[in-house]
Amino acid sequence: MTGTDHLITGATVLTMDPVTGAAPVTRSIRIRGGEITAVEPTLTAEPGEDVIDGRDRLVVPGYVNAHTHSWEALFRARLDNLPLEHWMLLSYPVLGLAPLSPDLIRLRSALVAIESLRNGVTTLVDDVLEIPGQTEEQLAAVFETYRDIGIRANISGHVMDRPFVAHFPFLADALDPAERRALDALTVCDTGDYLAYAQAAAARYRDYADGRLRFMVGPSAPQRCSPELMVGLDELARRHDLEFHIHVLETRTQAVTGEEFYGKTMVEYLHSLGVLGEHVTIAHGIWLTDSDIEVLADTGASVSHNPISNLKLGSGIAPWRKLRDAGVNLGLGTDGMSSSDTARMSEVVKAAALLHKVTGPDYRRWPTAAEVLTAGTLGGARSARLGATVGSIEVGKRADLVIYDMTALAFTPRNAPELHLVYSENGSSIDTVMVDGRVVMTADRLTTIDERAVLDELQARGPELRRWQDHLETLNRSLLPAFDRQYRQVMSRAVPVDRFSGHGDCWLN
Numbered sequence: 001m002t003g004t005d006h007l008i009t010g011a012t013v014l015t016m017d018p019v020t021g022a023a024p025v026t027r028s029i030r031i032r033g034g035e036i037t038a039v040e041p042t043l044t045a046e047p048g049e050d051v052i053d054g055r056d057r058l059v060v061p062g063y064v065n066a067h068t069h070s071w072e073a074l075f076r077a078r079l080d081n082l083p084l085e086h087w088m089l090l091s092y093p094v095l096g097l098a099p100l101s102p103d104l105i106r107l108r109s110a111l112v113a114i115e116s117l118r119n120g121v122t123t124l125v126d127d128v129l130e131i132p133g134q135t136e137e138q139l140a141a142v143f144e145t146y147r148d149i150g151i152r153a154n155i156s157g158h159v160m161d162r163p164f165v166a167h168f169p170f171l172a173d174a175l176d177p178a179e180r181r182a183l184d185a186l187t188v189c190d191t192g193d194y195l196a197y198a199q200a201a202a203a204r205y206r207d208y209a210d211g212r213l214r215f216m217v218g219p220s221a222p223q224r225c226s227p228e229l230m231v232g233l234d235e236l237a238r239r240h241d242l243e244f245h246i247h248v249l250e251t252r253t254q255a256v257t258g259e260e261f262y263g264k265t266m267v268e269y270l271h272s273l274g275v276l277g278e279h280v281t282i283a284h285g286i287w288l289t290d291s292d293i294e295v296l297a298d299t300g301a302s303v304s305h306n307p308i309s310n311l312k313l314g315s316g317i318a319p320w321r322k323l324r325d326a327g328v329n330l331g332l333g334t335d336g337m338s339s340s341d342t343a344r345m346s347e348v349v350k351a352a353a354l355l356h357k358v359t360g361p362d363y364r365r366w367p368t369a370a371e372v373l374t375a376g377t378l379g380g381a382r383s384a385r386l387g388a389t390v391g392s393i394e395v396g397k398r399a400d401l402v403i404y405d406m407t408a409l410a411f412t413p414r415n416a417p418e419l420h421l422v423y424s425e426n427g428s429s430i431d432t433v434m435v436d437g438r439v440v441m442t443a444d445r446l447t448t449i450d451e452r453a454v455l456d457e458l459q460a461r462g463p464e465l466r467r468w469q470d471h472l473e474t475l476n477r478s479l480l481p482a483f484d485r486q487y488r489q490v491m492s493r494a495v496p497v498d499r500f501s502g503h504g505d506c507w508l509n
């Protein structure tokens, strides 16, 4: 027996498998070498086996956070009431930013992993955006931190290779000459260099940490990347079976940008490049047309739905039910800790269950607990190219499990476990978290990292970090009036709202 051999006896289980889904069943679960080898109504303990008594316990697959950016962990709780384009300028400052040191990246990644595991998140899709461009050393700092802490992750080198001013339809006209010169002086990533970098990273991190951590390609968004970059990364992703992760139609500005740049929607544009497929996850997918949804369904692309971030940045409401009806695979994501201020998927699951109840009066079409839990587990796993590996409790899958104590406050008095999980639980009832069969948290303690030391160091460095951020914010805020001018241009464009499936759906308006 090893540290990854366990028997959980007689627990209440939400298997999240395609048959049982979120219907609670009583099961015993055997785990050998990190793999689930038996799921039965009863199993008898074998000599020397690590037995976990499942009485009063709810066992669920760990959440898969299908979209986040660990960069933002240092920027949480700094900004409020800004639309995406304005917010991005201040949370990903373009003027005056020097590369972050690997030691700060380690602390930042540890913070994200700690908050995730404490909330029952066992897989992260971390679209790592470094400004002004990721180095091998910076990428290694993320891989090493997640390796040591024991979480599962897809980790990208987020990339954009078009000049900053060219990301937006009306920014060039909104800038004064000095602002334009400052932005034109920014370094632009070389497409060929980045493709070589991504190729090397895909090879270096193949089977890293027993395959628990994988490289992912993360072209930022269609309007921020050249077609050559997207096509090159698509080929790389297909060759190595990597997730291709891209932001698409998050805001009204982006919907207008598609029309202005390409005379078509961003989804139609991506489809014309031939890059959509089962390996693709589009983050957000709010300003989709009905035909965009058909294209996503036909190509097998997934959507990561990030309701808290979308609410905070006023981006709009993704067409949840239309995407579901079309058969598009949905995952759920927190997005970064600056746009949602959290890495806790329990909040996202609850927000997803609640938000769409105001989008139409037909209550039979509101999201169910089973649907949002599926998106938060198996749907996210599928979007991350991990559908055969995690996301449900089934024989042959890796044991990424969360064990909740149903005698805790959030489960008292005890009614439907799946409804407690969606609407009442906030991470505080977690008894044990297991990733790849390894117990990474138990009895309110992370077993793989000195959590206090990470928090203490970040607290101690707080004043230094805030001075650095204040300086950057002052510098970049000078561009906000130009962004306001652009924003007014966008809002004056006649966007045929009827074409868009989600926005404008709110029946309470």
Ligand SMILES: [Zn+2]
Binding pocket: 067, 068, 069, 247, 283, 335, 336
């Ligand atoms: Zn994002």
